[in-house]
Amino acid sequence: MKKIAVSLALSAIAFAAQAQSMDAPGSAVSRFVDQPYNCAQMLGGGNDGDTLSTSYNVALDASLQEIKAPVDQAFALLNARCAQRVISERQSQGVARVSELSLAR
Numbered sequence: 001m002k003k004i005a006v007s008l009a010l011s012a013i014a015f016a017a018q019a020q021s022m023d024a025p026g027s028a029v030s031r032f033v034d035q036p037y038n039c040a041q042m043l044g045g046g047n048d049g050d051t052l053s054t055s056y057n058v059a060l061d062a063s064l065q066e067i068k069a070p071v072d073q074a075f076a077l078l079n080a081r082c083a084q085r086v087i088s089e090r091q092s093q094g095v096a097r098v099s100e101l102s103l104a105r
Contacts, residue, residue: 028062032078035059039082 032038038056060078067074 026066028059028066029078029081032059032063033081033085039085042079042082043086 035055037053038059041052041056063078064071064074067077069077
């Protein structure tokens with residue numbers, strides 16, 4: 001269990017570093033990441049089962065089209081931006097250590 005926590009912490013750090021090194025996001029990407037629901041779904045924290053909202057699908061499609069990269073790279077970019085958003089929110093709430101962050105369930 002400890003190895004999983006360390007692995008999640010290292011993944012969060014890697015995502016954060018990748019997100020910080022990327023160019024400024026476009027408007028569709030920013031809108032996608034600014035919605036907590038979207039990032040919860042992207043990071044696996046949503047509870048919608050096999051059903052996703054139309055607004056999520058539309059926002060995801062617009063973001064992927066705006067990124068103009070292969071799908072796996074585009075998803076990695078969105079995932080990294082969502083992880084960075086969650087980390088920033090948690091740090092502003094006083095969570096000091098990355099190991100305390102729970103980015104996936």
